[in-house]
Amino acid sequence: MNKLRTCPQLVMIVAIAALIGSTMPTASQASDYAPGFRWDRSEDWVPGTVPGSTAGNPAADKNGNPVWFYGYTSGGELGSANPWYAQELSPQVWSDGWLTGYPGLWARIYKGPGADNMGTAPPIDRWTMSHEMTASTHSAAYMPVVEWRNPIGGSAIVDVGGSFNIIWEGIYTDNAPDGLVDIAVARMDSSTGSADLLYSATLTNPRAGDALWPGDGNASFSTVTQPWGVSGLRLDEGDALRFTLRVRGDETEPNFWVLLNDQSTDIRLVSTVPEPEQFVLLALGLGVLAVRLRQRNLTNRARRQHY
Numbered sequence: 001m002n003k004l005r006t007c008p009q010l011v012m013i014v015a016i017a018a019l020i021g022s023t024m025p026t027a028s029q030a031s032d033y034a035p036g037f038r039w040d041r042s043e044d045w046v047p048g049t050v051p052g053s054t055a056g057n058p059a060a061d062k063n064g065n066p067v068w069f070y071g072y073t074s075g076g077e078l079g080s081a082n083p084w085y086a087q088e089l090s091p092q093v094w095s096d097g098w099l100t101g102y103p104g105l106w107a108r109i110y111k112g113p114g115a116d117n118m119g120t121a122p123p124i125d126r127w128t129m130s131h132e133m134t135a136s137t138h139s140a141a142y143m144p145v146v147e148w149r150n151p152i153g154g155s156a157i158v159d160v161g162g163s164f165n166i167i168w169e170g171i172y173t174d175n176a177p178d179g180l181v182d183i184a185v186a187r188m189d190s191s192t193g194s195a196d197l198l199y200s201a202t203l204t205n206p207r208a209g210d211a212l213w214p215g216d217g218n219a220s221f222s223t224v225t226q227p228w229g230v231s232g233l234r235l236d237e238g239d240a241l242r243f244t245l246r247v248r249g250d251e252t253e254p255n256f257w258v259l260l261n262d263q264s265t266d267i268r269l270v271s272t273v274p275e276p277e278q279f280v281l282l283a284l285g286l287g288v289l290a291v292r293l294r295q296r297n298l299t300n301r302a303r304r305q306h307y
Contacts, residue, residue: 032063033152039267041068041146045126047103048094052110057091058149065151069240070106070124072142077248078182078200084143084246085184086195098123108142121257128167128259129244131181135251144260145244147188148267150235155273160185160198160241161229162265168205168222170212170256176222179205180248181258183226190238198241199228202248212256232270241267 039061046059058069070092075084092106098117105125107117117123121132121139129144150156168179185199207222235241245260 032065033156033269033272035269035271037269039067039148041148041265042126042263044068048096048106050094051096051104051113052093054091054093056094057106058147061151063151067149067151069147069149071145071147072108072122073145073244074141074143075246077246078184078202083184083195083197085145085186085197085242085244089145089147092124095120095123108139127263128261130257130259131245131247132257133179133247133249133252134255134257135253140247140251143244143246145242146262148241148243150237150239152235152269152272153237155234155236157270157273158233158235158267159229159231159270160233160265160267161231162227164226164228164265165259165261165263166203166224166226166245167259167261168207168212168256169259170252171254172210172212172256174209174211176205176207176210176212177249177252177256178208179222179256179258182246182248183260184242184244184246185228185230186242186244187233187235188240188242190236190240195242198230198233201226201228234273 044059044061044067046056048056058066061067069089071089072092073084073087073089075087076082077084092108093110094104095107095110095117096104097113097115098105098107098120103125105123107120107123109120111117111120118136119138121130121137122142122144123130124144124146129146131143132139164183166181166183168176170176181203183199183201183203184197187196187198189196203224203226205222206224207220211220212222213220243260243262243265245258247258
């Protein structure tokens, strides 16, 4: 006997399941990401393959989905009318010749094999991003931005944080600059195009007025470790997280730059969030099923009374 013909309730349940399933993220998305899944930029790092090209940007995560976008932008400091972290990003290109013997990284411009790196900053490598303030590099107007793009195919709840290492570097025998630097983490809302600032800090060079890499072979860079974190953060489909820094002040001579090391920061998936239309379909289907069951009961009751 065909159960689907004799049991309309079963037909309805199958139909409801099919409708709900049609709204779920694809198998290559949500089903690949179980609670506890972890994104770490340094662990996920995938080098570019074509110097001077954006091929491989955004870079894939452990599941092979494009997640890590490397870009640059310009704009004002924290608290300004046009903060840099909220501005449109331009993609960086792969550079295999930043410094002799140095691993490849993403940069604003690629000048060709063996060329110098003047005018190509800001660089982003596997562990750090740098805002270059040296006047001769003509790059102070450009700030590096790493953007993590939600790959779930729907909404997700994540915990994000860890610590940042902020490193002031330069070539000063004394009188190193203050190097006031803004750090920002922002959520980019795809539905509104707005940037929600999740974390920010403004830090000063601990060795201001002293030496930075005085040239005697003894590096004396300044480093500050800044713990931070945000728990239970919701990111909808198309949303992103941005990590970035911006040094305040004017270009300098001699050389001076500040790095943000995000190696100890990660993003952990807490849960995925069913989309609203799934609940609507479920409620609609259950409502129809309830009506059908009621009609069936009334019909059966009428038959019993007739006989």
